[in-house]
Every structure is written in structure tokens, then in C-alpha cells.
Amino acid sequence: MTRRMWWALGGSLGSIAGITLGASLGGARGTIAALTILALFFTVGGLLWGAGELRSEHRRLAWEMRGLEIILRSQVPDDEKRGLMDQVRTMESTMHDVSYLRELIRLYILEQAMGSLKAPLLLTLLGVVLGSGASVWSLWL
Numbered sequence: 356m357t358r359r360m361w362w363a364l365g366g367s368l369g370s371i372a373g374i375t376l377g378a379s380l381g382g383a384r385g386t387i388a389a390l391t392i393l394a395l396f397f398t399v400g401g402l403l404w405g406a407g408e409l410r411s412e413h414r415r416l417a418w419e420m421r422g423l424e425i426i427l428r429s430q431v432p433d434d435e436k437r438g439l440m441d442q443v444r445t446m447e448s449t450m451h452d453v454s455y456l457r458e459l460i461r462l463y464i465l466e467q468a469m470g471s472l473k474a475p476l477l478l479t480l481l482g483v484v485l486g487s488g489a490s491v492w493s494l495w496l
Contacts, residue, residue, distance in 0.1 A: 388491045395487035399480060406476055413465040419444040420462055423455060 422443040426436055444458065 384494045388494055391487050391490045395483060398483050402476060402480055402483075406472075409465065409469060409472075413462070413469055416458065416462045416465065420455070420458065 423440055426439045426443065429436070431439065444455075
């Protein structure tokens with residue numbers, strides 16, 4: 356299991372325990388508070404997981420494209436370059452496309468997304484945390 360899977364499993368088990376504890380301690384209020392906190396953890400976890408996947412894919416693709424560029428500029432004979440390039444990354448493009456065109460376009464899209472999603476992601480996280488905190492707090496007012 357990956358680290359993220361363990362994190363999700365631990366969060367789920369902790370949330371189930373929190374709901375049970377909330378039900379036994381505070382009745383309906385405790386259950387609603389526990390469910391709100393559970394929703395907070397799943398939302399924040401999903402946002403952070405998505406951002407991590409985006410960053411991970413961008414790094415991997417950038418590294419592979421850099422490796423292909425090094426191979427193309429090397430002094431290796433052309434017949435050996437294709438084998439080396441396939442070891443770095445198998446081409447997704449068909450024979451009707453330019454070599455590695457899809458991969459390059461994907462890399463540029465990921466770069467654009469990473470640059471423009473940082474502030475909205477942080478604002479969303481802040482809003483979810485503050486909204487969940489206010490919701491739980493309002494149960495006892």
C-alpha cells in the first residue's frame with residue numbers, strides 16, 4: 356500500500372471512531388460535529404491528493420522529456436536512439452502524429468495548470484477549514 360492509501364485508511368478509521376465517540380458523548384450534536392469534521396478531512400485530503408498527483412505527473416513527464424531531449428542531441432547513432440527513447444518513455448502518438456507531440460502538449464498543460472491553480476487551491480482549503488470550523492462551533496451556540 357502506498358503512503359496515501361495508508362493516510363486515507365487511517366483517516367477513515369479515525370473518522371468512524373470519531374462518529375462513534377460523538378454519538379456516545381453528545382448525541383445528535385456530537386454525530387453532526389463528527390460528520391462535519393469527517394467531511395473536512397475528506398475534502399482537504401482530496402484537494403491535497405489531487406495537487407500532489409498533478410505535481411507528481413508534471414515532474415515525471417518533465418524528467419522524461421528532458422531525457423528524450425538529451426538522447427536526441429547525443430552522438431548516439433540514429434538506429435540506437437529509438438531504442439533508448441523507448442526505454443525512457445513509450446510514445447503514445449501514432450504514426451500520423453509528430454513524435455511525442457501528445458506528451459509535450461500534456462507537459463505544457465500541466466505547467467499551465469500548476470501555475471494557475473495554486474492560489475485557488477489555497478483559498479479553497481482555507482474556506483473549507485473555516486466553514487467546517489464555523490459549522491461545528493455553531494452546534495454549541
